[in-house]
Amino acid sequence: MSYAIRGITKDGAFRIFAADTKDIVEEARKRHNTLPTATAALGRALTAAALLGLDLKTGRVMIQINGGGPLGEIIAEADAEGNVRGLVQKPHIHLTPQKGKLLVGQAVGRDGFISVTKDLGLKEPYQGSTKLISGEIAEDVSYYLTVSEQIPSAVGLGVFVEPDNTVKVAGGFLIQTLPAATDEQIARIEEVLKKLPPVTSLLQEGFTPETILERIFGKENVKVLEKRPLAYHCRCSRERAERALIALGPEEIKKLLEKGEPSEITCDFCREKYVFTPEDLQKLLAEIEVKRRQELET
Numbered sequence: 001m002s003y004a005i006r007g008i009t010k011d012g013a014f015r016i017f018a019a020d021t022k023d024i025v026e027e028a029r030k031r032h033n034t035l036p037t038a039t040a041a042l043g044r045a046l047t048a049a050a051l052l053g054l055d056l057k058t059g060r061v062m063i064q065i066n067g068g069g070p071l072g073e074i075i076a077e078a079d080a081e082g083n084v085r086g087l088v089q090k091p092h093i094h095l096t097p098q099k100g101k102l103l104v105g106q107a108v109g110r111d112g113f114i115s116v117t118k119d120l121g122l123k124e125p126y127q128g129s130t131k132l133i134s135g136e137i138a139e140d141v142s143y144y145l146t147v148s149e150q151i152p153s154a155v156g157l158g159v160f161v162e163p164d165n166t167v168k169v170a171g172g173f174l175i176q177t178l179p180a181a182t183d184e185q186i187a188r189i190e191e192v193l194k195k196l197p198p199v200t201s202l203l204q205e206g207f208t209p210e211t212i213l214e215r216i217f218g219k220e221n222v223k224v225l226e227k228r229p230l231a232y233h234c235r236c237s238r239e240r241a242e243r244a245l246i247a248l249g250p251e252e253i254k255k256l257l258e259k260g261e262p263s264e265i266t267c268d269f270c271r272e273k274y275v276f277t278p279e280d281l282q283k284l285l286a287e288i289e290v291k292r293r294q295e296l297e298t
Contacts (some may be wrong), residue, residue, distance in 0.1 A: 001023060001229060002019070002020055002021050002022060002023040002024045002050075002229070002230040002231065003019065003020060003082075003209070003227060003228060003229050003230055004017065004018065004019035004020075004021075004050055004051065004054050004082070004209065004227075004228050004230055005017065005018055005019070005054075005209045005210060005213075005224050005226065005227050005228070006054045006055070006224070006225050006226045006228070007213070007222060007223050007224040007225045007226070008178075008223050008225065009217050009221045009222065009223070010220070010221050010222070010223050011180075011185065011221060012178060012180040012181075013177070013178055013180055013181035013182070013185045013186075014175055014176065014177060014178060014181060014185075014189070014217070015175070015176040015178060016173070016174075016175055016176075016213050016216075016217070016222065017051045017054050017055075017173065017174040017175075018051075018171070018172070018173040018174070018209035018210070018212050018213050019047055019050050019051055019054075019171050019172055019173075019209055019230065020169075020170070020171045020203070020208065020209055021043065021046060021047045021050055021084075021170045021171050021172070021230060022167055022168075022169055022170045022171070022203075023230075023231075023232070024046055024050070024084050024170075024230055024231065024232040025039070025042070025043035025046055025047070025159055025167045025170040026166060026167040026170075027232035028042055028043065028046060028085075028086060028232055029042075029043075029165070029166070029167055031232070031270055031271045032087065032088065032091045032271065033091060033092070034088060034091040034092070035091070035092050035093060035094035035165070036094050036097075036102055036161040036165060037071070037093055037094045037095050037102050037103060037104060037107045038071055038088050038090065038091045038092065038093050038094065038107070039159065039161050039165070039167065040102045040104050040159040040161060041071055041074060041088060041104045041107055041108055041137065042074060042076070042086055042087070042088045042091075043159035043167065043170045044104065044136075044137040044138065044157040044158070044159055044172070045063055045065060045074045045075075045076035045086055045137055046076045046078075046084050046085075046086045047157050047159075047170060047171060047172040048063055048076065048137060048138070048141045048155065048157060048172065048174075049061060049062070049063050049076035049077055049078040049084060049086065050078045050082070050084050050230050051155075051172060051173075051174040052078065052116070052141075052174075053078030053079060053080065053082070053084070054226070054228060056079070056080040056118075056120070057080055058080050058120060058121055059079065059080060059118065059119045059120035059121050060077055060078060060079035060080070060118075060119055061077070061078055061079075061116065061117070061118050061119075062075065062076070062077040062116070062117045062119075063075070063076045063077075063114065063115070063116055063141070064114070064115045064116075064117070065108060065112075065113075065114050065115075065132070065137065065140070066112045066113065067108040067109030067110050067111055067112040067132045067135045068109040068110075068111035068112045069106065069107050069108045069109025069110075069135060070090060070093045070095075070107055070109075071088055071089065071090050071093050071107045071108055071109075072088070072089025072090045073088075073089045074086070074087070074088050074089070074108070075087050075269075077269075078230075082228045082229050082230045082231060083230075083231055083232075083233035083235075084230055084231070084232055084233070085232060085233065085234045085235070085269045085270060086269065087268050087269050093107055095107050102161065104135065104136055104137065105134050105135035105136040106135070107135075108132070108135035108136075108137065109132070109135050110131075110132040110133065110134055110135040111132070112131075112132050113129045113130065113131055113132060114129060114130060114131075114132055114140045114141065114144050115127060115128070115129035116128055116129070116144060116148070128144070128148035128149060129144070129148065130143055130144045130147050130148050137157055138155045138156055138157040138172070139155070141153075141155045141157075141174075142154055142155040145176070151176050151177070152176065152177040152186075153174060153175065153176045153177070154174075154175040154189075154190075154193055155172065155173070155174050155175075156172050156173045156193075156196070156198075156199045157171075157172035157199060158170065158171060158172060158198055158199030158200035158201075158202075158203065159200065160200040160203070160204060168204065169200055169203035169204055170203070171199060171203050171209065171212075172199055173199070173209070173212055173213065173216070175189065175193075175216070189216065189217070192216055193216070196215070196216065199212075202215070210222070210224065232270075234267060234269045234270035234272065235269075236267040236269065236270060236272055238274050241265045241267075241274040241276075242276075242284060244265060245263075245265070245276065245281075245284055246284055246287070246288060250285055250288050250289075253281055253284060253285055253288075254285070256276075256281055257278055257281050257282070257285075260278060261278070262275050262276060262277050262278070263275070263276045263281065264276070
């Protein structure tokens with residue numbers, strides 16, 4: 001089961017987050033039918049969103065990445081309940097690996113921006129963005145947090161895809177410096193991170209989110225404050241699809257009716273299909289007419 005943990009170091013120097021996201025990345029792969037390079041890129045973005053979502057008490061966070069590479073835009077979203085969803089514009093992109101490594105950075109590109117939107121249910125969502133520096137996603141998220149939100153951060157993300165295209169492991173960590181951190185503590189962790197094996201290697205060796213953080217900080221210095229289940233779950237529904245059709249306006253609905261066959265709306269995030277028969281469309285037209293008359297009367 002995918003899950004994430006949130007905590008602090010007992011010395012008060014760092015906020016720490018880590019996640020195992022294998023199940024949600026595999027679910028995304030199946031729903032979007034992604035090829036390995038696209039799977040790895042989307043999986044890293046989903047993991048990053050899940051880690052940022054750990055810091056929410058309410059609302060949701062969305063990461064948008066567009067580096068001008070062949071994958072196109074990548075969107076990943078997570079909420080305060082651990083629900084994660086996402087999409088990649090070109091899911092069937094796969095670049096030939098080099099030295100056993102998927103070319104995520106090349107597929108994403110770095111001629112563009114990473115944007116993060118936090119909707120906390122207030123009047124206006126918060127949004128920030130920075131230029132991409134590598135397209136590898138982990139470095140880009142770290143740079144965004146450090147520059148845009150002014151929180152010195154280190155991020156590690158990894159997705160390993162099997163030869164049969166299934167996801168073997170996926171996960172990551174996020175470390176953020178607290179004001180109490182000394183230069184010596186920061187320098188020590190920087191050295192540890194330089195020597196740390198890739199996230200995928202750790203996960204394949206059997207490391208968990210807890211033990212990854214213990215590997216970095218020492219078992220005696222890790223204090224877990226929360227463990228949160230993660231699931232690939234979309235907010236779409238038939239009611240939302242109906243509202244999308246109504247938003248098209250009566251003329252567009254009439255054009256669909258003229259075809260004399262069912263109309264289909266597919267959710268971009270989960271690929272769920274919602275079918276509307278001609279009878280369903282007639283009912284929507286009737287609802288629009290009733291609402292129009294009510295507005296005229298008032």
